[in-house]
Amino acid sequence: DIQMTQSPSSLSASVGERVVITCRASQSISNSVNWYQQKPGKPPKLVISGASTLQSGAPSRFSGSGSGTDFTLTINSLQPEDFATYYCQQSFSTPPFFGGGTKVEIK
Amino acid sequence: QLQLQESGPGLVKPSETLSLSCAVSGGALRSSGSYWGWVRQSPEKGLEWIGSIYYSGITYYSPSLRSRVTLSVDTSKNQFSLKLRSVTAADTAIYYCARLQVLQFEPWGQGTLVTVSS
Numbered sequence A: 001d002i003q004m005t006q007s008p009s010s011l012s013a014s015v016g017e018r019v020v021i022t023c024r025a026s027q028s029i030s031n032s033v034n035w036y037q038q039k040p041g042k043p044p045k046l047v048i049s050g051a052s053t054l055q056s057g058a059p060s061r062f063s064g065s066g067s068g069t070d071f072t073l074t075i076n077s078l079q080p081e082d083f084a085t086y087y088c089q090q091s092f093s094t095p096p097f098f099g100g101g102t103k104v105e106i107k
Numbered sequence B: 001q002l003q004l005q006e007s008g009p010g011l012v013k014p015s016e017t018l019s020l021s022c023a024v025s026g027g028a029l030r031s032s033g034s035y036w037g038w039v040r041q042s043p044e045k046g047l048e049w050i051g052s053i054y055y056s057g058i059t060y061y062s063p064s065l066r067s068r069v070t071l072s073v074d075t076s077k078n079q080f081s082l083k084l085r086s087v088t089a090a091d092t093a094i095y096y097c098a099r100l101q102v103l104q105f106e107p108w109g110q111g112t113l114v115t116v117s118s
Helices: none
Strands: A004-007 A010-013 A019-025 A033-038 A045-049 A062-067 A070-075 A085-090 A102-106 B003-007 B018-025 B035-042 B046-053 B059-061 B069-074 B079-084 B093-101 B104-108 B112-116
Touching: A004 A085, A010 A019, A019 A085, A019 A102, A033 A062, A033 B104, A045 A062, A045 B104, A070 A085, A085 B046, B003 B093, B003 B104, B018 B035, B018 B093, B018 B112, B035 B104, B046 B069, B046 B079, B046 B093, B059 B069, B079 B093
Parallel strands: A010 A102
Antiparallel strands: A004 A019, A019 A070, A033 A045, A033 A085, A062 A070, A085 A102, B003 B018, B018 B079, B035 B046, B035 B093, B046 B059, B069 B079, B093 B104, B093 B112
């Protein structure tokens, strides 16, 4: 099974700041990583697929990069609506494990 | 717009069977290339994939839950279902259904909280 290790588990940032979240796979998975945003009381929402493809409707300040085992989600110029928990998920093989999540809080 | 909605009891007794259904609207369960899955979320385990099913009945289960899980599909009702047997308090979680395409989960249902308690 391919495990996903996400860091940090939480961070505090101010509106306008740039935020970087990382995810490491336990083995090489090409570009098979998805990123989800989850707000309290809501289901996760797919933001980026295939490591770097921005989903329709997602703001362009979100970007993803990486391949192999190391991946990043970057939020440029953090906005109030971006405060949420973010999860990576490997889509290389079954079982499709999720990372432990990164909670982005207001500083 | 494709929408999913979970339904089922919010309280299940220990050792009994948890049963949930997911109604799909705005699209057909028979959609080519789409699998349908269940994910649960708890503070202890985070997001945990339970299993996935194709409209033809092909299933994939989490290795850690395989012995207790059964997924089924009812194309006439455009819904799919989850049964989890012999539940314990560790199975208390929010249960989500979702569509899977190329192992991408989207969209998701709103989720339903299931508590295991006597």
